[in-house]
Amino acid sequence: MTIATDLDTRGELTDERKEPSRLSAIGRFARRNPLGAAGGVVIIVMVLVAVFADFIAPYNPVANAFDRMHEPPGLENWLGTDQYGRDVFSRIVYGARTALLVGFASSFVGATFGLVLGVASAYFSGKIDLILQRIIDIFMAFPLIIMALAVIAIFGTGAQNVIIAITIPFIPRCARVVRSSALAIRELPYIDAARANGFSHTRIILRHMVPNVMAPFLIMITAFVGQAILLEASLSYLGLGVQEPTPAWGLMLQGGAEEYAESAPWIAIFPGIAISLAVFGFSLFGDALRDEFDPRLRSL
Amino acid sequence: MYQYILKRLLLMIPTLLGAGLLVFLLLRLVPGDVCILRMTGGAGYVDPKAIDLCRSELGLDRSYAVQFLTFIWDFVRFDFGKSMWTGRPIVEEVGLRFELSLQIAIMATLTAILLAIPLGTISAVKQNTWIDYVVRGFSIAGIAMPSFWLGVLIILGLLITTKSVFGSPWMPPIKYVPIWVDPLYNLSMTIFPALATGYRYSAVATRMTRSALLEVLREDYVRTARAKGLIQKLIIRRHALGNALLPVVTIIGIEFAFLMGGLVVTEQVFNLNGLGKLFVASVTHHDYTMTQVLVMLVATIFVVTNFVVDIIYAWLDPRIRYK
Numbered sequence: 001m002t003i004a005t006d007l008d009t010r011g012e013l014t015d016e017r018k019e020p021s022r023l024s025a026i027g028r029f030a031r032r033n034p035l036g037a038a039g040g041v042v043i044i045v046m047v048l049v050a051v052f053a054d055f056i057a058p059y060n061p062v063a064n065a066f067d068r069m070h071e072p073p074g075l076e077n078w079l080g081t082d083q084y085g086r087d088v089f090s091r092i093v094y095g096a097r098t099a100l101l102v103g104f105a106s107s108f109v110g111a112t113f114g115l116v117l118g119v120a121s122a123y124f125s126g127k128i129d130l131i132l133q134r135i136i137d138i139f140m141a142f143p144l145i146i147m148a149l150a151v152i153a154i155f156g157t158g159a160q161n162v163i164i165a166i167t168i169p170f171i172p173r174c175a176r177v178v179r180s181s182a183l184a185i186r187e188l189p190y191i192d193a194a195r196a197n198g199f200s201h202t203r204i205i206l207r208h209m210v211p212n213v214m215a216p217f218l219i220m221i222t223a224f225v226g227q228a229i230l231l232e233a234s235l236s237y238l239g240l241g242v243q244e245p246t247p248a249w250g251l252m253l254q255g256g257a258e259e260y261a262e263s264a265p266w267i268a269i270f271p272g273i274a275i276s277l278a279v280f281g282f283s284l285f286g287d288a289l290r291d292e293f294d295p296r297l298r299s300l
Numbered sequence: 301m302y303q304y305i306l307k308r309l310l311l312m313i314p315t316l317l318g319a320g321l322l323v324f325l326l327l328r329l330v331p332g333d334v335c336i337l338r339m340t341g342g343a344g345y346v347d348p349k350a351i352d353l354c355r356s357e358l359g360l361d362r363s364y365a366v367q368f369l370t371f372i373w374d375f376v377r378f379d380f381g382k383s384m385w386t387g388r389p390i391v392e393e394v395g396l397r398f399e400l401s402l403q404i405a406i407m408a409t410l411t412a413i414l415l416a417i418p419l420g421t422i423s424a425v426k427q428n429t430w431i432d433y434v435v436r437g438f439s440i441a442g443i444a445m446p447s448f449w450l451g452v453l454i455i456l457g458l459l460i461t462t463k464s465v466f467g468s469p470w471m472p473p474i475k476y477v478p479i480w481v482d483p484l485y486n487l488s489m490t491i492f493p494a495l496a497t498g499y500r501y502s503a504v505a506t507r508m509t510r511s512a513l514l515e516v517l518r519e520d521y522v523r524t525a526r527a528k529g530l531i532q533k534l535i536i537r538r539h540a541l542g543n544a545l546l547p548v549v550t551i552i553g554i555e556f557a558f559l560m561g562g563l564v565v566t567e568q569v570f571n572l573n574g575l576g577k578l579f580v581a582s583v584t585h586h587d588y589t590m591t592q593v594l595v596m597l598v599a600t601i602f603v604v605t606n607f608v609v610d611i612i613y614a615w616l617d618p619r620i621r622y623k
Binding site for chain 1: 314315318319322323326329436440441443444445446448449452453456460558562564565568579580583584586588591595598599602603
């Protein structure tokens with residue numbers, strides 16, 4: 001709400017009170033966390049590139065061109081061509097789509113399930129909490145990639161299964177973090193008051209507890225997207241993720257790695273830079289978010 | 301202290317059992333029958349008798365409860381059965397690769413410790429100066445960079461450098477020789493993956509050291525020491541570092557557990573015959589018995605290492621024991 005008293009009779013601004021706008025909040029965030037702002041810029045650029053890939057990429061990313069294989073970076077192909085003659089730059093641009101799709105999908109779904117599990121576990125406490133905690137411990141005993149590979153072993157490869165494979169190990173990790181925040185909230189008096197008022201469990205969880213764990217939740221999502229992109233790249237590199245000819249950064253590394261390392265190093269270098277930049281951006285942004293929202297969480 | 305150890309030990313057992321149950325269910329969750337999938341590969345005709353034989357070999361014709369109990373019992377006796385792909389006993393296959401994975405894990409841990417603790421300390425002491433930013437950038441780069449890409453870059457660098465200096469490109473050898481037989485050969489093979497992994501590993505540890513030390517440096521006893529006139533170096537060495545290292549030890553321990561079977565991609569890049577490569581191969585070849593054992597192995601190492609880390613933590617910080 002802007003209570004701006006207009007220009008008075010002499011044409012000067014008087015008594016102008018403005019609520020700090022969203023824009024200036026972003027400005028303050030950027031000034032206090034320059035690294036985080038840089039990360040945020042990287043993320044925005046990446047999203048834009050993915051959305052407008054059709055307009056940015058000069059060539060068709062899956063079109064083979066056997067007359068132009070292994071071309072070094074030049075005027076025609078800005079980042080060179082790969083072993084099938086496909087333009088590396090176009091593949092990287094479209095690869096952003098795959099990476100973001102997999103990253104956001106698995107991150108959001110995994111974090112949401114984790115949120116529900118964590119908050120429910122903290123809210124109900126007692127036996128339910130104990131059992132859920134054991135189950136989460138069991139899932140956490142498997143490193144991310146092992147679990148993802150096991151899921152791929154069952155369901156097979158392909159983009160959809162990759163998303164499932166990445167979502168599943170994320171759920172317990174998110175649940176654990178959310179639970180520790182929720183535990184603190186559970187002790188607050190207004191939860192008891194709500195219960196005394198006769199509110200149902202669902203209502204209390206959704207309307208009182210969840211909004212208060214939003215801060216660590218959002219931070220986790222940003223961290224997860226970065227890790228998901230990395231995990232997807234690893235899976236594709238192993239040949240167990242998205243399959244050819246879908247443009248995906250990890251897949252490009254697989255094709256370019258050993259065979260053409262000497263003769264055409266650009267096939268391997270640029271996708272790696274893309275992956276690193278993306279994860280870098282998300283990590284920095286997530287770090288800055290965490291510093292802003294809750295300096296106490298400043299651990300890793 | 302003993303009560304704490306006992307409690308932790310007892311907690312380990314249901315976790316392991318649960319992990320075993322999960323792994324067991326994974327195998328049975330495969331859409332379609334394992335044996336049919338394995339033998340026909342989705343199409344083609346196989347003699348039903350062959351499928352029955354396969355099923356009885358895998359024990360799939362008995363009830364689920366019996367199967368699970370047999371699985372646990374076999375696992376405890378280290379009888380893992382045969383690999384579906386190579387036909388050799390799984391113990392043999394795993395044993396071959398265990399040594400190499402262990403060596404790389406240890407080397408990567410050493411690299412991480414040697415890098416992380418000094419860097420983290422400097423970064424914390426000189427907080428918000430350019431040194432701090434450089435170290436933080438360095439460690440975030442370590443976390444962001446896919447370790448397998450770093451491996452690819454290292455190999456690329458090696459190839460290009462050796463080609464220009466020696467005339468012919470050189471790649472690290474592939475055949476494994478234990479370190480006490482031929483140390484130079486062994487090191488030339490293991491140092492690069494150890495560095496690539498160690499960098500990422502050290503990044504996590506550096507950040508942890510930095511934040512832990514930052515917290516400790518704000519404590520009252522540090523302020524007292526400074527008021528007494530103790531020089532900074534001694535404060536850090538005698539009082540701050542010891543207390544700050546607690547969470548770092550935890551992180552290092554947890555990451556070490558991950559290194560044992562989790563180095564899947566790095567081993568692929570460097571063509572090392574380790575547990576990770578075995579795992580990928582077993583997934584690619586639908587070798588369910590092997591996948592099952594490997595996943596279980598990794599989970600067990602994880603749980604046991606966490607247990608050891610917990611014990612060390614309790615030993616170092618007596619407050620934990622009495623919680």
